[in-house]
Amino acid sequence: MDVPVENWAEQIRAGDIGAISRAISGIENGTPAAARLLQILFPFTGNAYQIGITGAPGAGKSTLVDCLTGFYRDDKKTVGILAVDPSSPFTGGAILGDRIRMQSHAADPGVYVRSIASRGHLGGLAEAVGDAALLLDASGKDIIFLETVGIGQSEVEVARVADCVVVVLMPGQGDEIQGLKAGVMEIGDIFVLNKSDQDNAGQSALHLRSVLEMAAERGGSPPRLVPTVATENEGTVDLGRQIESFREKFEKSPDRGLRETARWKIRLLAMLKERLMARFTRDQIGAKDVDALASEIAARKKDPGTAVEELLARF
Amino acid sequence: MDVPVENWAEQIRAGDIGAISRAISGIENGTPAAARLLQILFPFTGNAYQIGITGAPGAGKSTLVDCLTGFYRDDKKTVGILAVDPSSPFTGGAILGDRIRMQSHAADPGVYVRSIASRGHLGGLAEAVGDAALLLDASGKDIIFLETVGIGQSEVEVARVADCVVVVLMPGQGDEIQGLKAGVMEIGDIFVLNKSDQDNAGQSALHLRSVLEMAAERGGSPPRLVPTVATENEGTVDLGRQIESFREKFEKSPDRGLRETARWKIRLLAMLKERLMARFTRDQIGAKDVDALASEIAARKKDPGTAVEELLARF
Numbered sequence: 032m033d034v035p036v037e038n039w040a041e042q043i044r045a046g047d048i049g050a051i052s053r054a055i056s057g058i059e060n061g062t063p064a065a066a067r068l069l070q071i072l073f074p075f076t077g078n079a080y081q082i083g084i085t086g087a088p089g090a091g092k093s094t095l096v097d098c099l100t101g102f103y104r105d106d107k108k109t110v111g112i113l114a115v116d117p118s119s120p121f122t123g124g125a126i127l128g129d130r131i132r133m134q135s136h137a138a139d140p141g142v143y144v145r146s147i148a149s150r151g152h153l154g155g156l157a158e159a160v161g162d163a164a165l166l167l168d169a170s171g172k173d174i175i176f177l178e179t180v181g182i183g184q185s186e187v188e189v190a191r192v193a194d195c196v197v198v199v200l201m202p203g204q205g206d207e208i209q210g211l212k213a214g215v216m217e218i219g220d221i222f223v224l225n226k227s228d229q230d231n232a233g234q235s236a237l238h239l240r241s242v243l244e245m246a247a248e249r250g251g252s253p254p255r256l257v258p259t260v261a262t263e264n265e266g267t268v269d270l271g272r273q274i275e276s277f278r279e280k281f282e283k284s285p286d287r288g289l290r291e292t293a294r295w296k297i298r299l300l301a302m303l304k305e306r307l308m309a310r311f312t313r314d315q316i317g318a319k320d321v322d323a324l325a326s327e328i329a330a331r332k333k334d335p336g337t338a339v340e341e342l343l344a345r346f
Numbered sequence: 347m348d349v350p351v352e353n354w355a356e357q358i359r360a361g362d363i364g365a366i367s368r369a370i371s372g373i374e375n376g377t378p379a380a381a382r383l384l385q386i387l388f389p390f391t392g393n394a395y396q397i398g399i400t401g402a403p404g405a406g407k408s409t410l411v412d413c414l415t416g417f418y419r420d421d422k423k424t425v426g427i428l429a430v431d432p433s434s435p436f437t438g439g440a441i442l443g444d445r446i447r448m449q450s451h452a453a454d455p456g457v458y459v460r461s462i463a464s465r466g467h468l469g470g471l472a473e474a475v476g477d478a479a480l481l482l483d484a485s486g487k488d489i490i491f492l493e494t495v496g497i498g499q500s501e502v503e504v505a506r507v508a509d510c511v512v513v514v515l516m517p518g519q520g521d522e523i524q525g526l527k528a529g530v531m532e533i534g535d536i537f538v539l540n541k542s543d544q545d546n547a548g549q550s551a552l553h554l555r556s557v558l559e560m561a562a563e564r565g566g567s568p569p570r571l572v573p574t575v576a577t578e579n580e581g582t583v584d585l586g587r588q589i590e591s592f593r594e595k596f597e598k599s600p601d602r603g604l605r606e607t608a609r610w611k612i613r614l615l616a617m618l619k620e621r622l623m624a625r626f627t628r629d630q631i632g633a634k635d636v637d638a639l640a641s642e643i644a645a646r647k648k649d650p651g652t653a654v655e656e657l658l659a660r661f
Contacts (some may be wrong), residue, residue, distance in 0.1 A: 066651050073649035087402035089518055131479050201518075288644060295650070296640035302654045304623040310658070311622055312615075325611035329603060334388035334389055337609070339617045343625070 036064055036319070040071040043170050048143065049168050055145055058162045069162055071171035079111075079168040083193030084178045091225040094261035094271070096176050100136050102271035103174045109141045111167035113160055114178040115148075115189060143172065147208040157188040158302055164192060190218050191297060195277050199202055199268075201226045202235040221256055221273050227258035227266065315345045351379055353388040358485050363458065366485050370460055373477045384477055387484035394426075394483040395593055400533070406540040409576035410585070411491050415451055417586035418489045423458045426443040426482035428475055429493040430463075430504060459486065473617055474505040479507060482630030505533050506612060510592050512585075516541045517550040534569055536588050542573035542581065549586045630660045 042050035057065030082099075084092050093114070100110050109263035136142040147160055160177055167175050179189045185218075190196045198219035222243065224236050236258060243253040255273050281287065324341070327333040349357070356391065357365035372380030397414075399407050408429070415425050451457040462475055475492055482490050489607050494504045506509045513534035537558065539551050551573060558568040574581035639656070642648040 070649045070651050074646050074650075077646055081402055087404075089402075099475075109520040162547075187509060202514075203518075288641075292637070292641045292643040295643045296636055299636060299640055299643070299650060299653060299657075300623075300627075303657055304619065306654060306658060307622055307626055307661070308615075308619040310661070321614060322607070325614055326607045328610045328614070331389050331392055334385045335614060335617060336385050336388075337616060339621060342614075342618055343621060346622070346625070 036067050037071065039064075040068055040169075042167060043068070043072060044075060051143065051166060052145065052307050054166050055147070055163045058159055058166070059147065065160065069165060071172075072166065076165045076168040079164070079172050079175045080195070081164055081168075081175045081193040082178060082274060083190040083196040084176055084199060085190050085196065086199030086223075086225075089305045090201045091261045092178055092199050095197075095199060095223065095225060095259065095267065096178055097135060098259075098261055098264050098267035099271055100142055101264075102268060104136070104139065104141060108173040109171065110136075110143070111164075111165050111170075111172035111175045112142070112144045112178065113167070113175065114144070115160060126140045137304065143167065143170075143264070158298070158305065159191060159193040160189050161298060176334070184267070188301070193296060194272055194281060195220045197221045197223060199225055200230040200235075201241065202229045220277055221270070221271060222254055222256045224256060224258045225261050228260045228263070232258070311346065316342055348609045351382050352386065354379075355383055355484075358383070358387060358481060359390060361485050362629045366458065366481060367460065369481050370462070370478045373474055373481070380477075384480060387481065387633050389454040391480045391483040394490045395510070396479055396483075396489050396508040396645035397589060398505040398511040399491055399514060400505050400511065400541075401514030402516070402537075405516045406576045407493055408581065410512075410514060410538065410540060411493055412572065413451060413576055413579050414491070414586055414589070415457055415573075416579075417583060419451070419454065419456060422489040423640070424486065425451075426479075426485075426487035426490045427457070427463045427493065428478050428482070428490065429459070430471065430475060458485075470506060473613070473620065475504050476507040476613060502602065503616070506609060509596060510535045510589055511552060512536045512538060512589065514540055515550075515554065518542045522613070524650045529547065535592055536585070537569055537571045538585060539571060539573045542575050543575045543578070547573070626661065631657055 039050055039054070043054055052066060054068055057068070068245055083097055089155050090170060096112060096114075101113065103110050123147060136144075145163070147156075147163060160179075164175050164177060177193050191298075196218050198221070200222065202224065222239065224232065225237070226232065236256065240253075240256055242258065243256060257266060257270045259270055261267060284290075320342070324338040328335055328338055354365055354369070358369055367379060372383070383549060385634050399408050399411055411429075415427065417426050438522055451459075462471075462478060462480070475494075479492060492504060492508050511533050513536070515537065517539065517581060537554065539547065539554060541547065542551070551571065555568075555571055558571060572585045572588055574585055576582060599605075635657070639648065639653040643650055643653055
């Protein structure tokens with residue numbers, strides 16, 4: 032890269048797709064240039080509305096994001112989509128398979144789509160996605176979708192980066208929704224029951240509504256449940272309106288500043304943890320030390336607690 | 347706890363349920379006594395066969411574990427079940443809701459069931475589950491099930507603790523299985539297509555088999571795909587046999603030692619990262635410092651990269 036980083040930042044602010052893509056690759060690879068870019072661009076962020084979309088594989092998240100992109104494009108908003116791809120860094124095929132559905136917006140310069148591999152980020156997945164979203168924010172995108180697969184702990188961390196989190200469910204997941212009660216309640220601002228044309232959808236909706244209402248008793252009104260059939264574009268305009276109405280409430284809220292500070296605190300601690308470890312393993316211990324200890328543990332010659340204390344003693 | 351830790355360890359080795367339960371609570375809370383117990387008991391571990399069961403909510407994992415428990419009890423093996431509960435620490439209800447299905451083994455002293463909350467572990471979820479499994483191993487359980495919800499990154503980490511990982515899928519998830527190709531391939535030793543009596547099951551099975559075969563081209567034969575209907579106990583004996591046959595192959599494998607060392611290395615690094623952070627936040631920085639920095643970031647007065655470098659400079 033021969034372009035000075037200041038020029039590169041200007042190109043990103045002007046919305047240059049090549050410059051944005053190279054910067055996101057830099058974030059994925061943890062390059063010093065990417066870190067410097069983020070420092071330069073940070074004051075120009077905070078304008079985009081970030082929407083997290085999460086749910087189990089097969090729930091129809093990509094199709095929903097496609098529909099919502101149409102909703103926002105009709106309103107002349109520019110859109111960035113960051114899709115966390117659960118495949119390994121060495122498979123490129125998966126991305127295409129999933130993203131083929133986005134072809135309705137492929138020729139639209141107002142839509143930028145990018146997959147991010149779920150593994151191999153030195154600084155952690157949530158940080159990489161958050162940083163990529165900051166870049167798109169600085170590039171002038173009005174709306175940013177953060178799409179993750181699953182409702183596990185790392186998806187919760189990615190979702191926390193967003194301003195509004197949409198949890199996508201499908202009929203038949205009711206059995207275990209009860210078990211997910213509090214965990215899902217904590218991350219979801221809006222719930223979608225996709226594939227609502229299936230036979231068992233009515234029952235799932237009833238069950239889900241009662242779970243949301245029970246869980247909400249602790250703190251105010253339950254989050255919205257929006258039924259959709261994304262493949263038919265049914266219910267998606269209503270979903271778009273709910274997402275916008277959540278935004279208005281959020282932006283007018285008196286505790287907005289506190290919420291943003293709380294979100295940055297979580298992110299800061301996560302960054303600190305990753306960098307602390309990176310520094311320690313670079314300066315204090317080598318791969319050989321860890322290999323030797325792991326081998327002693329596997330042979331039951333040393334217990335893991337003692338091994339980790341031996342490593343920490345060098346600190 | 348007035349019992350000296352050595353006696354406590356003896357009680358655990360004798361299979362005393364109260365002693366085991368208190369020890370797992372100690373692991374969850376990160377007590378020094380639990381750490382000491384693990385050190386004493388570690389030389390007595392390595393005999394149990396640990397089976398990870400993972401999959402999306404609603405796939406039927408708990409019912410499958412129930413069936414597999416029956417399979418092993420018929421063979422007079424003792425069973426421990428650790429179920430990662432995605433709810434928050436403050437909800438107890440969810441556990442009961444899910445675990446009500448285990449009542450077929452509730453009166454059986456050869457079966458121990460325990461839920462572990464997915465949040466609030468200082469040392470990380472995977473470490474807590476791994477340590478609890480070590481305890482059950484030392485207590486003499488022959489078979490240990492590690493049941494997690496989701497196929498996210500943290501579930502992958504929990505699954506890595508196990509000797510054999512069973513990924514449970516259901517019909518209709520085919521759409522996105524393509525996208526999960528490599529990620530799932532990496533963690534799954536055996537795949538289950540549960541709810542195989544559904545209309546679209548045949549198509550899902552075909553699709554899934556082709557994905558597994560394609561992905562396996564890189565390294566040998568594809569993992570098994572076992573169709574089941576757990577609610578009817580159909581296909582579960584076949585699944586049990588596949589799990590046992592995987593074990594035989596695994597125990598005879600010449601690279602068994604290398605694989606165990608590799609697993610312990612990952613676990614050791616994860617422990618190190620958590621403890622390093624715990625030590626740093628205890629000694630070097632206070633909650634107030636982080637709050638102040640997060641507030642400056644939210645106001646765009648300081649960028650996150652600079653903030654984290656300021657914290658690291660105290661190190």
